[in-house]
Each structure stands twice: as C-alpha cells, then as structure tokens.
Amino acid sequence: MKKIVTVLGARPQFIKASVVSDAIAKTSTLNEVVVHTGQHFDPNMSDVFFAELGMPRPKHHLNIHGGSHGDMTGRMLVEIERVLQSERPDAVLVYGDTNSTLAGALAAVKLHIPVAHVEAGLRSFNMRMPEEINRILTDRISSWLFAPTQAAAEHLENEGIDPAMVHRVGDVMYDVALQHGSRVSSEGGLLGRLGLEPQGYVLATVHRAENTDSSQRLATIVDALEATAQNTRVVWPLHPRTRAILRDAGRLDALAAKVQLIDPVGYLDMVQLEKYAALIATDSGGVQKEAFFHGVPCVTLRDETEWVELVESGWNRLAPPDDAHQLVDAIRTGRGSIGRPVTPYGDGHAARAIAKKLAEMS
Numbered sequence: 067m068k069k070i071v072t073v074l075g076a077r078p079q080f081i082k083a084s085v086v087s088d089a090i091a092k093t094s095t096l097n098e099v100v101v102h103t104g105q106h107f108d109p110n111m112s113d114v115f116f117a118e119l120g121m122p123r124p125k126h127h128l129n130i131h132g133g134s135h136g137d138m139t140g141r142m143l144v145e146i147e148r149v150l151q152s153e154r155p156d157a158v159l160v161y162g163d164t165n166s167t168l169a170g171a172l173a174a175v176k177l178h179i180p181v182a183h184v185e186a187g188l189r190s191f192n193m194r195m196p197e198e199i200n201r202i203l204t205d206r207i208s209s210w211l212f213a214p215t216q217a218a219a220e221h222l223e224n225e226g227i228d229p230a231m232v233h234r235v236g237d238v239m240y241d242v243a244l245q246h247g248s249r250v251s252s253e254g255g256l257l258g259r260l261g262l263e264p265q266g267y268v269l270a271t272v273h274r275a276e277n278t279d280s281s282q283r284l285a286t287i288v289d290a291l292e293a294t295a296q297n298t299r300v301v302w303p304l305h306p307r308t309r310a311i312l313r314d315a316g317r318l319d320a321l322a323a324k325v326q327l328i329d330p331v332g333y334l335d336m337v338q339l340e341k342y343a344a345l346i347a348t349d350s351g352g353v354q355k356e357a358f359f360h361g362v363p364c365v366t367l368r369d370e371t372e373w374v375e376l377v378e379s380g381w382n383r384l385a386p387p388d389d390a391h392q393l394v395d396a397i398r399t400g401r402g403s404i405g406r407p408v409t410p411y412g413d414g415h416a417a418r419a420i421a422k423k424l425a426e427m428s
Contacts, residue, residue, distance in 0.1 A: 067095060067096070067097050068095055068096050068097070068156040068157070068424075068425070069096075069097050069098075069099060069153065069154070069155040069156050069157075070090060070096055070097070070099070070114070070155060070157050070158070070159050070182075070391070070424060070428060071098075071099045071100075071101060071150060071153055071157075071158050071159070071169070071174075072087065072096045072098055072099070072100050072101065072122065072154065072159040072160075073103065073146060073158060073160050073166055073169070073170030074101065074102055074103070074124070074161065074166065075102065075104065075105030075106060075142075075164055075165070075166025075167075076105050076106045076162070076164045076353040077104035077106050077330075078161075078162060078167070078350075078351075079161040079162055079167075079270070080116070080119070080121065080333075081119070081166065081239070081242055081333060081352070082161050082162070082184060082238045082239060082242065083121060083161060084119035084120065084121050084242060085238055085242050085245060085248075085416075085417040085427045086159070086184065086295070086417045086420055086421065087100070087121055087122060088120070088340055088417065089417040089420065090146050090421045090424070091096055091122075092421070093422075093425045095425045096346060096421065096424060096425055097128070098122065098123060098159075098358075099125050099153055099155065100121075100122055100123070100124040100126075100168070100408065101125070101126040101127075101128065101130075101146065101149055102124035102126070102127045102128065103128045103130050103142050103145075103146070103151060103165075103166040103169070103170075104128050104129040104130045104131050104373065105131055105138070105142075105164060105165060105166045105275065105409065108257035108290065113172040114201075114240070114285070117155040117166070118332055118333050118334050119242075119246065119333060126149050128142065128145045128146070128149075129152070130142050130145060130373070131178065131190075131211050132139060132146060135165060135168075135308075137198055138165050138342075139165045139168060139169050139282070140215055141170045141211045142165060142166060142169035142170075142173075143172055143173050144293070145292060146169055146170055146174075147173040147176070147177065147369070148175040150173055150174060150177055150179060151177070154377075155179060155403060156179075156367055156427065157174075157178075157179065157181070157209075157210075157424065157427060158170055158171070158173075158174035158179050158180070158182070158284050159181075159182045160181060160183055160184070160204060160208075161183075161185060162184070162197075162201070162372050163197035163198070163200045163201040163204075164197070164200060165196070165390045166202065167200055167201070168199075168200040168203055168423060169206055171183065171204040171207055171208065172205070172207070175207040177243055179194065180208075180209035180210070180427075181204070181207060181208040181209055181210075182208065182209065182210040182212065182420075182423075182424060183204050183205060183208040183210065183211055183212060184210055184212045184238060184420065185201075185212070185214055185218075185219075185237075185238075186201075186204075186205050186208065186211035186213050186218065186222060186232070187205065187211060187214075187215075187217075187218030187219055187221045187222040187232070188201055188214070188218050188221075188351075188372040189201075189215040189218075189221045189288045189372060190371070190372050191370065192369065192370055192371045194276065194399075195274075195275075195276060195284050196242065196275060197274075205222065205225075205227065208231070209231060210231065210233065210423060211227060211231050211232045211233065212233050212235050212411070212416075212419075212420050212423075213232055213233065213234045213235070213264070214234075214235070214237035214238070214411060214416070215234070215237065215375065215410050215411065216410070217374060217375065218234075219234045222357055224410075226396075229334055231249045233414045233419070233420075233423055234410015235419040235420055235423075236413060236415065236416035236419065237355065237411035237412055237416055238371065238416045238417050238420070239352060239355050239356065239359070239411070240355075240359060240411040240412060240414050240416065241415065241416050241417045242381060242412050243359035243360070244381040244414045245336065245357065246333070247337060247341065247359065247360065249334060250303065250334055250337045250338045250341055251336075251338075252264045252338075252341075252342050255334075255335065255338050256335040256338055256339060257338055257339070257342060257423075260301065260326065260328070262299065262301065262339075262342070264342040265342065265343070265344045266299060266343060266344065267298065267299040267300065267326075267343060268291075268292055268298055268299070268300045268301070268343060268344060268345050268347060268397060268401075269300075269301050269302075269339050269343040269345075269346045269347070269348075269349045270300055270301070270302040270325075270346075270348065271302070271303060271305075271347075271348055271349070271350050272284075272287055272302070272305070272308055272348070272367065273305040273307070273308055273349065273350065274349040274350070274368070277348075277349050277368075278305075278307065278308050278311050279311075281394070283388075284311065284312070284387075285317070286387040286388065286390050286393065287367055287387045287393065288312070288321055288393075289390035290390040290393035290394050290397070291321075291324075291325050291347070292320075292321060292324045292325060293394045294394055294397050294398075295325050296324075298344065298401075299326060300324075300325045300326065301325075301326045301328065301339060301343075302325050302328070302329070303328050303329065303330050303331050303336070304328065304329065305328050305330065306330070309327075325331045326363070326417060328392050330352075333422055336343070337356070337360075340356050340357060340360055340362060341360040343357075343362050343396060344362075344401050344402075345362065345364070345365065345400050345401045346362055346363070346364045346365070347361050347365045347393075347397055348365075348366060348367065349366065349367045349368050351371070351372055351373065351379075354366055354373050354376060355373060355411070356374070356380055357381070357382070358376050358381045358382070358405075361404075363381065363382075363383075363400045363401065363403045363404070363405075364376070364381060364382040364383070364384075364400070365383055365385045365393075365396045365397055365400050365421065366383070366384050366385065367385060367386075367387050367393070368384065368386065369386045370384065371383070371384060375408065375410040376405070376410075379405045379406045379410075380404070380405030380406055381404075381405030381408075382405075383396055383400055385397075388407060393418065397400060422428045
C-alpha cells in the first residue's frame with residue numbers, strides 16, 4: 067500500500083480534493099493522509115466542505131494563517147516538513163497555486179519525496195501575482211504534472227518540462243460540477259432565505275490581492291457593483307479579508323446599504339448562487355469555470371485569465387477594474403450572453419485518471 071500525503075489549505079482546494087480523494091479511496095493500492103494548513107480558517111471556508119462533500123477529515127491541522135506571504139509560507143514549510151518526516155509518504159499531492167501548494171511541494175522535494183501537482187501548467191503570465199509564482203515553482207519541482215487543458219499542457223512543453231511527466235487528465239472541477247451540481251435546485255435553500263429569484267441577481271466574488279490590496283482597483287469594483295445594484299440585485303459573499311479592508315477604507319457601511327453582502331457560504335449554497343445567477347462578476351479562477359459549467363455568463367475582474375478558452379469561446383469577458391463605467395457596461399452587456407459550445411475540460415473523469423496514475427507509481 068502506497069501512502070499519499072495531500073496538502074490542502076484554501077477553499078478551492080477542498081472542492082477539487084473531494085473527487086480526487088474519493089477516487090484514491092476506491093483504489094486498492096493507495097492510502098491518503100490529509101494535511102490542512104489552516105490557510106483558510108473560517109469554518110464556512112473550510113470545515114463545511116468536509117461535511118458537505120464527504121471528504122476525509124484531515125489527520126493533521128497546522129492552524130497556520132495570516133501574516134505576509136513569506137511568513138505564512140515559511141511557517142507552513144517548517145510544519146509540513148515535520149509531518150512528512152513523521153508520515154514518510156511515497157508521494158505528496160498538492161493543488162493549484164496557493165502558499166499551501168508551494169510549501170507542500172518544497173517540503174516534499176527537499177526530503178526527496180516526489181510531488182504530484184493538480185492543475186499544472188496554468189499561466190497568467192503576470193509575475194506580480196503570488197499565485198503565478200507559486201504555480202511555476204511547483205511545476206518545476208513536480209514529478210507528476212496533471213494538466214487540466216491542452217493549453218496548460220502546451221505551456222509546460224514550452225517551458226521544457228519532460229513530456230513524460232505531463233498528463234492531460236481534464237479538470238477536476240468539472241468532475242465536481244457533474245457530481246454535485248445536480249444536488250442543487252432553484253427551490254428553497256439559500257435563494258429562498260435571501261429572497262432571490264432565479265436569473266434575478268448578479269453574483270460577485272472578490273478576493274485576489276491584486277484587487278483587494280489596491281485601493282484604486284477595489285474602489286472601482288465597489289463603485290461598479292453599487293451602480294449595478296441600482297437596477298439589479300447584487301449578492302456578494304464577502305471574504306473576511308476583503309470585509310476588513312473595506313471596513314478600514316470606510317466603504318463597508320455604504321456598500322452594505324446598496325449591495326447584499328453575506329458571509330462566505332458552503333459549497334452547495336455557492337453552487338446554488340452560481341447556477342441561478344443572471345451573471346457572475348469575479349476575480350476567482352475557479353468561479354470562472356463554475357460559471358461556464360452552469361451555463362452562466364461571467365465577467366472576470368482582472369487584466370488576464372488562465373482560462374483563456376472561456377474568453378475565446380465567448381462565455382467569459384475580461385474587465386480590468388480600471389474604470390467603473392466600463393465594468394458596469396461589461397456586466398450589463400454580459401447578461402443574457404451565451405458562448406459557443408466547447409468542451410475544453412475533459413470528460414468528467416479527471417480524478418479517476420489522477421488516482422490511476424498515482425497507483426502506477428513504482
């Protein structure tokens with residue numbers, strides 16, 4: 067029996083891991099140990115996913131959050147190394163592009179433990195993004211690079227990665243959407259509690275540092291959402307860090323009077339909000355794809371996106387938060403738009419392909 071240590075820390079990683087952990091559990095040769103770094107520590111951003119998605123509870127909870135990127139990553143590196151020395155796994159599995167991802171990969175490779183990276187090869191080509199640095203470094207030191215799309219595989223090839231290490235398996239988020247999306251309907255649930263009508267509201271999510279740490283960009287987003295709310299209800303599940311920044315900037319109370327601000331929600335509640343929105347405005351990579359999975363138009367509040375195929379096919383439009391009027395116009399014109407029929411994310415069996423590759427390790 068081979069042991070896999072999976073390092074998780076942020077909300078999107080719990081969602082992705084739910085289907086991969088299930089696939090690993092169904093093999094006869096793999097045993098998984100889950101480590102939760104604590105990067106997302108709010109119960110609505112971590113604990114709820116283990117309950118809703120049937121994931122194994124973490125064996126190790128490191129409770130590391132807050133501080134600068136270097137401080138957080140350094141503390142994670144120390145504690146993950148201790149776990150790996152104790153567990154002595156055959157491989158370490160990491161997801162995406164967070165500080166938890168990089169710390170897990172670094173701790174493993176320095177102990178000569180091979181690394182498997184889910185969502186390998188994504189590139190924004192913006193080196194000011196902490197996520198871009200994390201994903202590039204993780205790819206360089208991984209032994210299995212599980213690419214979700216053809217574009218991601220091509221990025222790795224262009225960077226000189228050994229093609230034998232790259233496996234285009236599809237996107238595990240599509241697996242999740244197929245497995246859990248059907249559990250949600252327009253009746254009751256959070257929509258009922260909030261008094262929302264299907265296709266009667268815009269859903270917003272904002273959390274990336276490039277937006278929240280820039281007073282100008284965040285103010286532009288707030289101005290645009292307040293203006294949109296004059297004609298259409300806007301619902302914004304507010305990340306704790308974003309809430310604190312808005313409060314410190316003196317914008318929170320006025321925003322709350324116009325936009326429906328709610329606390330972070332569980333996975334199934336979020337799926338319901340996404341599935342029945344008229345449009346989603348977001349800076350989240352995962353939410354861009356979830357919008358596509360549910361056939362909902364998306365406006366991405368960034369200068370670029372890793373999911374270029376959604377822009378090219380018309381499901382997503384980029385709207386850099388430089389001018390509030392342009393954002394409002396992008397949201398207005400995006401409503402009701404439909405992209406071309408495309409299938410860039412595989413067949414819904416990415417998790418099974420990942421587990422199969424890991425089970426083949428010698």
